[in-house]
Amino acid sequence: MEGERLDLVYRVLDLQLVDVDGRRCGKVDDVELSGEPLRATALLSGTGTFPDRLPRRLLPRLARRLVGRFVLGGNLVRIPWEDIDEIGATVRLRRKAVDLGLGQGDDELAPVIGRLLLARREGP
Amino acid sequence: MKVVFQIALGIIAAIGGFVDIGDLVFNIQAGAIFGYGLLWAVVVGVIGIMVYAEACGRVAAVTRRPVFDVIRERLGFGAGLVTLVASQFVNLLTVAAELGGIAIVLQLLFDAPFSLFVLVAVGVLFVVIRILPFEGIERVFGYGGLMLFVFVVAALNGHPDWSKVADGFLPHAESSLLYAYFVVGVIAAALMPYEVYFYSSGGVEERWTPKDLTVNRLNAVIGYGIGALLAIGLMMTAAQVLAPAGVQPETLGTAALAANVNFGETGLLLALGGMLFAIGGAAVDACFSGAYNLAQFLGWEWGKYRGTRSAPRFTLAWIAFLVLAAAIVLTGIDPVEITEYSVVFSVIALPLTYLPVLLIARDREFMGEHANGWLSNVLGCLYFAIILVLAVVAIPLLLATNGGGG
Numbered sequence: 001m002e003g004e005r006l007d008l009v010y011r012v013l014d015l016q017l018v019d020v021d022g023r024r025c026g027k028v029d030d031v032e033l034s035g036e037p038l039r040a041t042a043l044l045s046g047t048g049t050f051p052d053r054l055p056r057r058l059l060p061r062l063a064r065r066l067v068g069r070f071v072l073g074g075n076l077v078r079i080p081w082e083d084i085d086e087i088g089a090t091v092r093l094r095r096k097a098v099d100l101g102l103g104q105g106d107d108e109l110a111p112v113i114g115r116l117l118l119a120r121r122e123g124p
Numbered sequence: 125m126k127v128v129f130q131i132a133l134g135i136i137a138a139i140g141g142f143v144d145i146g147d148l149v150f151n152i153q154a155g156a157i158f159g160y161g162l163l164w165a166v167v168v169g170v171i172g173i174m175v176y177a178e179a180c181g182r183v184a185a186v187t188r189r190p191v192f193d194v195i196r197e198r199l200g201f202g203a204g205l206v207t208l209v210a211s212q213f214v215n216l217l218t219v220a221a222e223l224g225g226i227a228i229v230l231q232l233l234f235d236a237p238f239s240l241f242v243l244v245a246v247g248v249l250f251v252v253i254r255i256l257p258f259e260g261i262e263r264v265f266g267y268g269g270l271m272l273f274v275f276v277v278a279a280l281n282g283h284p285d286w287s288k289v290a291d292g293f294l295p296h297a298e299s300s301l302l303y304a305y306f307v308v309g310v311i312a313a314a315l316m317p318y319e320v321y322f323y324s325s326g327g328v329e330e331r332w333t334p335k336d337l338t339v340n341r342l343n344a345v346i347g348y349g350i351g352a353l354l355a356i357g358l359m360m361t362a363a364q365v366l367a368p369a370g371v372q373p374e375t376l377g378t379a380a381l382a383a384n385v386n387f388g389e390t391g392l393l394l395a396l397g398g399m400l401f402a403i404g405g406a407a408v409d410a411c412f413s414g415a416y417n418l419a420q421f422l423g424w425e426w427g428k429y430r431g432t433r434s435a436p437r438f439t440l441a442w443i444a445f446l447v448l449a450a451a452i453v454l455t456g457i458d459p460v461e462i463t464e465y466s467v468v469f470s471v472i473a474l475p476l477t478y479l480p481v482l483l484i485a486r487d488r489e490f491m492g493e494h495a496n497g498w499l500s501n502v503l504g505c506l507y508f509a510i511i512l513v514l515a516v517v518a519i520p521l522l523l524a525t526n527g528g529g530g
Binding site for chain 1: 434490
């Protein structure tokens with residue numbers, strides 16, 4: 001994915017993240033730009049990006065309270081651009097979600113709800 | 125041959141799954157009040173759902189994107205969030221209405237308190253969802269819903285005045301707010317947004333690929349097309365049995381009585397059985413839609429095919445929907461009233477749901493050779509205009525007519 005020109009807002013932002021095993025593990029909630037000239041260096045995913053993505057005029061303080069770090073933990077994961085395998089209908093990653101810190105919510109809840117509902121252990 | 129058989133089974137399930145409590149309430153009331161006068165609105169509604177379901181299914185098959193992925197992608201985070209909140213509110217009301225509907229039908233069959241039947245409905249749906257695979261759920265409820273064909277037979281048996289029926293299929297306006305309210309209600313009941321959320325996510329659950337585009341088209345056009353006959357049968361039966369007697373159907377039981385008039389106890393049991401399966405299936409669809417939307421907006425793993433341990437937040441979400449909806453209906457609000465609100469409010473979520481689908485379905489960059497043809501484009505745009513009009517007039521009409529109470 002090096003050296004390509006992409007319309008970040010149209011082709012990357014808000015796409016589904018899928019890890020190397022085909023597991024859905026978050027959304028592209030924001031894109032990190034840095035360097036001179038500016039280049040996309042990482043994808044950002046997690047509820048920590050939500051306050052900045054809401055329209056500024058939409059009661060920003062209330063929004064921060066509702067979706068900010070105090071409520072949802074301010075979870076923010078940085079995915080280096082090098083870890084992207086392919087950008088198409090989804091953003092396919094080169095590594096496992098767990099190695100990137102993605103999909104933690106599902107990982108934490110899985111054993112609890114699995115026990116409660118007596119669910120069999122399944123493959124991925 | 126086996127493939128053809130499988131396709132036919134899917135289509136039959138789509139036919140039986142067409143009707144939900146919104147169609148039951150609005151079509152039966154419309155028939156009781158306006159006779160055959162609103163048959164045309166059923167046709168307008170069903171063509172709309174065919175157009176959008178076909179487009180959503182095609183997008184899911186070609187890009188493996190369900191509707192809410194597309195919504196977030198094309199509307200962005202802010203407008204996507206507004207759509208999510210609106211659609212989840214409507215989904216929750218819809219599940220509550222369906223649970224209430226199941227309890228009403230069970231009360232007509234057995235003697236026990238309403239609240240007990242709500243809990244029974246929640247328990248049975250929970251077990252069915254847990255035990256059956258995705259396809260099995262669709263088929264069990266879809267096939268059971270076919271019992272509603274008793275209303276089609278009843279309508280034909282009632283020796284309808286075919287010239288009046290034909291007049292009913294011609295769109296016409298009446299200078300009555302109540303008539304306008306029912307036009308909106310009948311069309312909106314056929315176009316409920318949860319249907320396309322469920323349909324497109326179902327396409328992904330069943331691992332559709334571009335090879336399944338024919339199945340998608342047949343499901344949407346023939347499945348929903350023949351399914352609409354059920355809605356027409358309901359309206360015609362109500363027009364023949366309830367309208368002349370001046371009966372305003374206050375509950376679903378009145379509607380089932382219309383089948384009783386024609387075929388006695390067997391007719392009544394078929395009508396109630398059909399309602400039970402149709403409403404039960406819709407409860408599952410709307411419940412899953414809520415979980416699909418949330419998971420797709422936030423990027424969680426989702427799908428019945430993934431299993432509980434692989435998609436735990438998705439699983440928790442549909443359970444939460446079921447429980448919250450039960451809580452709403454247990455407050456004692458009349459399920460028929462909840463149904464009317466869920467249908468009318470759903471109209472507001474429609475434009476935000478369908479615009480992104482329309483945009484992506486015609487985008488050659490994403491869809492390649494499977495992008496909208498001229499017919500899909502013309503119909504898609506026409507229906508988007510219709511939906512915009514409905515969205516503007518729905519709430520004022522609800523208030524002006526006191527929820528259809530005149």
